[in-house]
Amino acid sequence: MSELQTIYVVDDDEAMRDSMTWLLEGEGYRVACFDSAESYLKARHDGLRGCLVLDVRMPEMSGLELHEKLDALGSTLPIIFVTGHGDVPMAVSALQRGACDFIEKPFHNEDLLGRIRRALELDAQMAARRERDGAITHRLDQLTQREREVLDLVVAGKLNKQIADELNISMKTVEAHRARVMEKMGVRTLAELVKAVMTTNA
Structure with missing residues:
Protein backbone atom coordinates (compact mmCIF):
# COMPACT_ATOMS: atom_id res chain seq x y z
CA MET A 1 0.00 0.00 0.00
CA ALA A 128 0.99 4.96 -12.73
CA ARG A 129 -0.86 5.14 -16.04
CA ARG A 130 -2.11 8.69 -15.33
CA GLU A 131 1.44 9.75 -14.47
CA ARG A 132 2.85 8.16 -17.63
CA ASP A 133 0.13 9.67 -19.83
CA GLY A 134 0.67 13.08 -18.24
CA ALA A 135 4.40 12.90 -19.01
CA ILE A 136 3.72 11.92 -22.64
CA THR A 137 1.17 14.73 -23.05
CA HIS A 138 3.71 17.21 -21.64
CA ARG A 139 6.31 16.02 -24.17
CA LEU A 140 3.83 16.30 -27.04
CA ASP A 141 3.13 19.89 -25.97
CA GLN A 142 6.84 20.69 -26.40
CA LEU A 143 6.75 19.85 -30.12
CA THR A 144 6.54 22.63 -32.70
CA GLN A 145 3.63 22.55 -35.14
CA ARG A 146 5.86 21.17 -37.90
CA GLU A 147 7.32 18.51 -35.59
CA ARG A 148 3.78 17.46 -34.65
CA GLU A 149 2.86 17.19 -38.34
CA VAL A 150 5.91 14.99 -38.96
CA LEU A 151 5.08 12.91 -35.87
CA ASP A 152 1.49 12.31 -37.01
CA LEU A 153 2.66 11.16 -40.45
CA VAL A 154 5.40 8.92 -38.98
CA VAL A 155 2.86 7.29 -36.64
CA ALA A 156 0.52 6.85 -39.62
CA GLY A 157 3.23 4.70 -41.20
CA LYS A 158 4.45 7.16 -43.86
CA LEU A 159 8.03 6.91 -45.13
CA ASN A 160 10.34 9.94 -45.02
CA LYS A 161 9.95 10.49 -48.79
CA GLN A 162 6.15 10.44 -48.51
CA ILE A 163 6.28 12.88 -45.58
CA ALA A 164 8.59 15.19 -47.55
CA ASP A 165 6.17 15.16 -50.52
CA GLU A 166 3.09 15.69 -48.35
CA LEU A 167 4.58 18.60 -46.38
CA ASN A 168 6.49 19.98 -49.38
CA ILE A 169 9.83 19.91 -47.55
CA SER A 170 13.14 18.16 -48.25
CA MET A 171 14.02 14.65 -47.07
CA LYS A 172 16.84 16.16 -45.02
CA THR A 173 14.39 18.45 -43.23
CA VAL A 174 12.10 15.50 -42.49
CA GLU A 175 15.04 13.57 -41.03
CA ALA A 176 16.01 16.55 -38.85
CA HIS A 177 12.43 17.00 -37.58
CA ARG A 178 12.12 13.26 -36.99
CA ALA A 179 15.33 13.21 -34.93
CA ARG A 180 14.11 16.14 -32.81
CA VAL A 181 10.73 14.44 -32.30
CA MET A 182 12.45 11.27 -31.04
CA GLU A 183 14.65 13.32 -28.70
CA LYS A 184 11.80 15.43 -27.29
CA MET A 185 9.57 12.37 -26.82
CA GLY A 186 12.37 10.53 -25.01
CA VAL A 187 12.20 7.44 -27.23
CA ARG A 188 14.84 5.53 -29.17
CA THR A 189 12.84 3.49 -31.66
CA LEU A 190 9.88 3.99 -33.95
CA ALA A 191 7.99 1.28 -32.03
CA GLU A 192 8.44 3.20 -28.76
CA LEU A 193 7.24 6.40 -30.44
CA VAL A 194 4.10 4.75 -31.84
CA LYS A 195 3.33 3.11 -28.48
CA ALA A 196 3.72 6.43 -26.62
CA VAL A 197 1.34 8.24 -28.97
CA MET A 198 -1.16 5.36 -28.97
CA THR A 199 -1.39 5.33 -25.16
CA THR A 200 -2.47 8.98 -25.08
CA ASN A 201 -5.19 8.21 -27.65
CA ALA A 202 -6.42 5.09 -25.81
Whole structure:
Protein backbone atom coordinates (compact mmCIF):
# COMPACT_ATOMS: atom_id res chain seq x y z
CA MET A 1 0.00 0.00 0.00
CA SER A 2 1.33 3.42 -0.98
CA GLU A 3 1.63 6.17 1.65
CA LEU A 4 -0.99 8.12 -0.29
CA GLN A 5 -3.62 5.38 -0.32
CA THR A 6 -6.56 5.47 2.07
CA ILE A 7 -9.53 3.11 2.40
CA TYR A 8 -12.72 5.18 2.46
CA VAL A 9 -15.59 3.38 4.20
CA VAL A 10 -19.08 4.77 3.54
CA ASP A 11 -21.76 3.03 5.64
CA ASP A 12 -24.66 4.36 7.73
CA ASP A 13 -24.22 1.50 10.26
CA GLU A 14 -21.94 2.72 13.06
CA ALA A 15 -21.14 -0.82 14.27
CA MET A 16 -20.05 -1.77 10.72
CA ARG A 17 -17.85 1.33 10.43
CA ASP A 18 -16.24 0.58 13.80
CA SER A 19 -15.56 -3.08 12.96
CA MET A 20 -14.13 -2.16 9.53
CA THR A 21 -11.88 0.48 11.10
CA TRP A 22 -10.64 -2.00 13.70
CA LEU A 23 -9.96 -4.66 11.04
CA LEU A 24 -8.30 -2.39 8.48
CA GLU A 25 -6.19 -0.34 10.89
CA GLY A 26 -5.09 -3.62 12.46
CA GLU A 27 -3.71 -4.55 9.01
CA GLY A 28 -1.83 -1.25 8.80
CA TYR A 29 -4.19 0.54 6.42
CA ARG A 30 -5.14 4.19 6.64
CA VAL A 31 -8.95 4.43 7.02
CA ALA A 32 -11.46 7.28 6.73
CA CYS A 33 -15.13 6.59 7.60
CA PHE A 34 -18.29 8.40 6.53
CA ASP A 35 -21.84 7.81 7.77
CA SER A 36 -23.53 8.85 4.51
CA ALA A 37 -22.92 9.29 0.80
CA GLU A 38 -23.48 13.04 1.24
CA SER A 39 -20.75 13.38 3.90
CA TYR A 40 -18.30 11.52 1.66
CA LEU A 41 -19.14 13.77 -1.31
CA LYS A 42 -18.49 16.88 0.81
CA ALA A 43 -15.07 15.59 1.83
CA ARG A 44 -13.87 14.12 -1.49
CA HIS A 45 -11.66 15.91 -3.98
CA ASP A 46 -9.91 15.01 -7.21
CA GLY A 47 -6.76 12.98 -6.84
CA LEU A 48 -7.82 10.75 -3.93
CA ARG A 49 -5.88 7.48 -3.83
CA GLY A 50 -6.90 4.12 -2.38
CA CYS A 51 -10.35 2.53 -2.64
CA LEU A 52 -13.93 3.03 -1.56
CA VAL A 53 -15.82 0.39 0.50
CA LEU A 54 -19.42 1.37 -0.08
CA ASP A 55 -22.67 0.04 1.41
CA VAL A 56 -25.37 -0.43 -1.24
CA ARG A 57 -28.35 0.39 1.00
CA MET A 58 -28.22 3.73 2.80
CA PRO A 59 -30.95 6.27 3.57
CA GLU A 60 -31.31 9.34 1.33
CA MET A 61 -28.53 8.63 -1.20
CA SER A 62 -27.81 4.92 -1.82
CA GLY A 63 -24.40 3.50 -2.63
CA LEU A 64 -25.47 3.02 -6.24
CA GLU A 65 -26.55 6.66 -6.53
CA LEU A 66 -23.21 7.74 -5.07
CA HIS A 67 -21.44 5.55 -7.64
CA GLU A 68 -23.32 7.33 -10.44
CA LYS A 69 -22.42 10.76 -9.03
CA LEU A 70 -18.76 9.79 -8.70
CA ASP A 71 -18.78 8.55 -12.30
CA ALA A 72 -20.13 11.93 -13.41
CA LEU A 73 -17.37 13.65 -11.40
CA GLY A 74 -14.72 11.55 -13.16
CA SER A 75 -13.65 9.68 -10.01
CA THR A 76 -11.32 6.75 -10.69
CA LEU A 77 -11.24 5.39 -7.12
CA PRO A 78 -11.98 1.62 -7.23
CA ILE A 79 -15.26 0.79 -5.48
CA ILE A 80 -16.07 -2.36 -3.51
CA PHE A 81 -19.80 -2.60 -2.80
CA VAL A 82 -20.95 -4.23 0.44
CA THR A 83 -24.33 -5.88 -0.20
CA GLY A 84 -27.06 -7.83 1.49
CA HIS A 85 -28.23 -11.00 -0.25
CA GLY A 86 -31.10 -9.27 -2.06
CA ASP A 87 -28.79 -6.58 -3.44
CA VAL A 88 -26.62 -8.90 -5.53
CA PRO A 89 -28.37 -8.15 -8.86
CA MET A 90 -27.85 -4.42 -8.21
CA ALA A 91 -24.19 -5.01 -7.38
CA VAL A 92 -23.70 -7.01 -10.59
CA SER A 93 -25.25 -4.11 -12.49
CA ALA A 94 -22.81 -1.73 -10.74
CA LEU A 95 -19.90 -3.96 -11.82
CA GLN A 96 -21.08 -3.64 -15.40
CA ARG A 97 -20.98 0.14 -14.96
CA GLY A 98 -17.39 0.12 -13.73
CA ALA A 99 -17.38 -0.80 -10.02
CA CYS A 100 -14.37 -2.88 -8.99
CA ASP A 101 -15.95 -5.63 -6.87
CA PHE A 102 -18.71 -6.50 -4.40
CA ILE A 103 -18.90 -8.60 -1.28
CA GLU A 104 -21.99 -10.07 0.42
CA LYS A 105 -22.77 -9.69 4.12
CA PRO A 106 -21.93 -11.49 6.28
CA PHE A 107 -18.40 -11.79 4.94
CA HIS A 108 -15.15 -13.27 6.19
CA ASN A 109 -12.50 -10.70 7.08
CA GLU A 110 -9.90 -12.40 4.87
CA ASP A 111 -12.28 -12.25 1.92
CA LEU A 112 -12.73 -8.49 2.36
CA LEU A 113 -8.99 -7.95 2.84
CA GLY A 114 -8.22 -9.87 -0.36
CA ARG A 115 -10.65 -7.68 -2.33
CA ILE A 116 -9.19 -4.54 -0.81
CA ARG A 117 -5.65 -5.62 -1.75
CA ARG A 118 -6.78 -6.12 -5.36
CA ALA A 119 -8.55 -2.74 -5.39
CA LEU A 120 -5.42 -0.99 -4.08
CA GLU A 121 -3.29 -2.69 -6.74
CA LEU A 122 -5.76 -1.48 -9.39
CA ASP A 123 -5.59 2.05 -7.95
CA ALA A 124 -1.76 1.93 -8.09
CA GLN A 125 -1.84 0.76 -11.73
CA MET A 126 -4.25 3.53 -12.72
CA ALA A 127 -2.16 6.16 -10.92
CA ALA A 128 0.99 4.96 -12.73
CA ARG A 129 -0.86 5.14 -16.04
CA ARG A 130 -2.11 8.69 -15.33
CA GLU A 131 1.44 9.75 -14.47
CA ARG A 132 2.85 8.16 -17.63
CA ASP A 133 0.13 9.67 -19.83
CA GLY A 134 0.67 13.08 -18.24
CA ALA A 135 4.40 12.90 -19.01
CA ILE A 136 3.72 11.92 -22.64
CA THR A 137 1.17 14.73 -23.05
CA HIS A 138 3.71 17.21 -21.64
CA ARG A 139 6.31 16.02 -24.17
CA LEU A 140 3.83 16.30 -27.04
CA ASP A 141 3.13 19.89 -25.97
CA GLN A 142 6.84 20.69 -26.40
CA LEU A 143 6.75 19.85 -30.12
CA THR A 144 6.54 22.63 -32.70
CA GLN A 145 3.63 22.55 -35.14
CA ARG A 146 5.86 21.17 -37.90
CA GLU A 147 7.32 18.51 -35.59
CA ARG A 148 3.78 17.46 -34.65
CA GLU A 149 2.86 17.19 -38.34
CA VAL A 150 5.91 14.99 -38.96
CA LEU A 151 5.08 12.91 -35.87
CA ASP A 152 1.49 12.31 -37.01
CA LEU A 153 2.66 11.16 -40.45
CA VAL A 154 5.40 8.92 -38.98
CA VAL A 155 2.86 7.29 -36.64
CA ALA A 156 0.52 6.85 -39.62
CA GLY A 157 3.23 4.70 -41.20
CA LYS A 158 4.45 7.16 -43.86
CA LEU A 159 8.03 6.91 -45.13
CA ASN A 160 10.34 9.94 -45.02
CA LYS A 161 9.95 10.49 -48.79
CA GLN A 162 6.15 10.44 -48.51
CA ILE A 163 6.28 12.88 -45.58
CA ALA A 164 8.59 15.19 -47.55
CA ASP A 165 6.17 15.16 -50.52
CA GLU A 166 3.09 15.69 -48.35
CA LEU A 167 4.58 18.60 -46.38
CA ASN A 168 6.49 19.98 -49.38
CA ILE A 169 9.83 19.91 -47.55
CA SER A 170 13.14 18.16 -48.25
CA MET A 171 14.02 14.65 -47.07
CA LYS A 172 16.84 16.16 -45.02
CA THR A 173 14.39 18.45 -43.23
CA VAL A 174 12.10 15.50 -42.49
CA GLU A 175 15.04 13.57 -41.03
CA ALA A 176 16.01 16.55 -38.85
CA HIS A 177 12.43 17.00 -37.58
CA ARG A 178 12.12 13.26 -36.99
CA ALA A 179 15.33 13.21 -34.93
CA ARG A 180 14.11 16.14 -32.81
CA VAL A 181 10.73 14.44 -32.30
CA MET A 182 12.45 11.27 -31.04
CA GLU A 183 14.65 13.32 -28.70
CA LYS A 184 11.80 15.43 -27.29
CA MET A 185 9.57 12.37 -26.82
CA GLY A 186 12.37 10.53 -25.01
CA VAL A 187 12.20 7.44 -27.23
CA ARG A 188 14.84 5.53 -29.17
CA THR A 189 12.84 3.49 -31.66
CA LEU A 190 9.88 3.99 -33.95
CA ALA A 191 7.99 1.28 -32.03
CA GLU A 192 8.44 3.20 -28.76
CA LEU A 193 7.24 6.40 -30.44
CA VAL A 194 4.10 4.75 -31.84
CA LYS A 195 3.33 3.11 -28.48
CA ALA A 196 3.72 6.43 -26.62
CA VAL A 197 1.34 8.24 -28.97
CA MET A 198 -1.16 5.36 -28.97
CA THR A 199 -1.39 5.33 -25.16
CA THR A 200 -2.47 8.98 -25.08
CA ASN A 201 -5.19 8.21 -27.65
CA ALA A 202 -6.42 5.09 -25.81
